[in-house]
Amino acid sequence: MDYAGTIVSCIGVVFLLVALAGSQTGLLPGDTLASLVINAVGGALASIGAGLDGVWAFVVLNGIWAILSSFNLSRVLAKSSRRSDMQKGQQEVESQRDSKERAPNLVIPAVSADPMHWGGYLNPGVGPWAGAGAGAGAGTVPFFVAMRV
Secondary structure, X not given: OOOHHHHHHHHHHHHHHXXXXXXXXXXXXXXXXXXXXXXXXXXXXXXXXXXXXXXXXXXXXHHHHHHHHHHHHHHHHHHHHHHHHHXXXXXXXXXXXXXXXXXXXXXXXXXXXXOOOOOOEEOOOOHHHOXXXXXXXXXXXXXXXXXXX
């Protein structure tokens, strides 16, 4: 008897089971490069083995499995290629920038935790804000609100 088809099918099925077990346990997520390669190779081997044995239903089933895995593999490869191109472009842009062109860091002083302390708050009844409020002691306006006015 010729066992070549059975041996090739068994190897392909082992690949498929490794990918399934990895996906189910979380050790090998289904959208990773390794998982998709294992699925594509396993499906192709199982399809070839089924063809050698003349089991046409499994040729179709495993062939479609291999084709879909290959399609998803090509999408992941294209996506990673685009990502690496974008990273290269970003690195080139950053290397071309001159340190003088970068925006200065904006530092806003922190408001005091002491409620009686005026640091960080504006008093509308005092100083240049005297006309804006309802007179002396009109209250305080938080610093971030006053900055928007």
